[in-house]
Amino acid sequence: MMKRFAFDSRGARSERSTTCTDQVVGAILSGWRYDISGLSPAMRTDYEQHFTECSHCRRRQRVARTIDVLLISVSTLSIVAFLLAAVIIHRVELITHVGKVELHLYQAHAVAISLEAVAVTGLVLSTLLWVLVAVATPLPGFLGEMVQQHIPSDLRNRFTKAA
Numbered sequence: 001m002m003k004r005f006a007f008d009s010r011g012a013r014s015e016r017s018t019t020c021t022d023q024v025v026g027a028i029l030s031g032w033r034y035d036i037s038g039l040s041p042a043m044r045t046d047y048e049q050h051f052t053e054c055s056h057c058r059r060r061q062r063v064a065r066t067i068d069v070l071l072i073s074v075s076t077l078s079i080v081a082f083l084l085a086a087v088i089i090h091r092v093e094l095i096t097h098v099g100k101v102e103l104h105l106y107q108a109h110a111v112a113i114s115l116e117a118v119a120v121t122g123l124v125l126s127t128l129l130w131v132l133v134a135v136a137t138p139l140p141g142f143l144g145e146m147v148q149q150h151i152p153s154d155l156r157n158r159f160t161k162a163a
Helices: 023-031 045-053 055-099 102-136 139-150 153-162
Strands: 003-007 013-017
Touching: 023 045, 023 055, 045 055, 055 102, 055 139
Parallel strands: none
Antiparallel strands: 003 013
């Protein structure tokens, strides 16, 4: 096993593992992109134990979840930006429509429609990207598990009984 040395806040040297402590479990987890949220609680005990022991896999899981959150955040911001652009372009086009002469109106109107079409196309593509990211990543299960952990147990039991 390869070791890398790191320095903590006090300046003391500590060892940090750069490889997995259990190659078999690490290979299984990396194939799932370090996602165990879809497993039953009985099946995930060995994997959770491995995450507590192996800093390498814990770090890689954190990186995978960070990438997932960044992808969904960027696509959400893209949806908002294109939606805002489409609304603003539509409003500006309506305002310019009222005060222009016929000849100038037609040219301004054509530019506004084409920019609006670009904004709507960007909105549709961003929404499609958002759906693909949500389906392809284990983020919904991961976020659902995080929400369940933060809900008080009596409230959580009430929801599971109702379901």
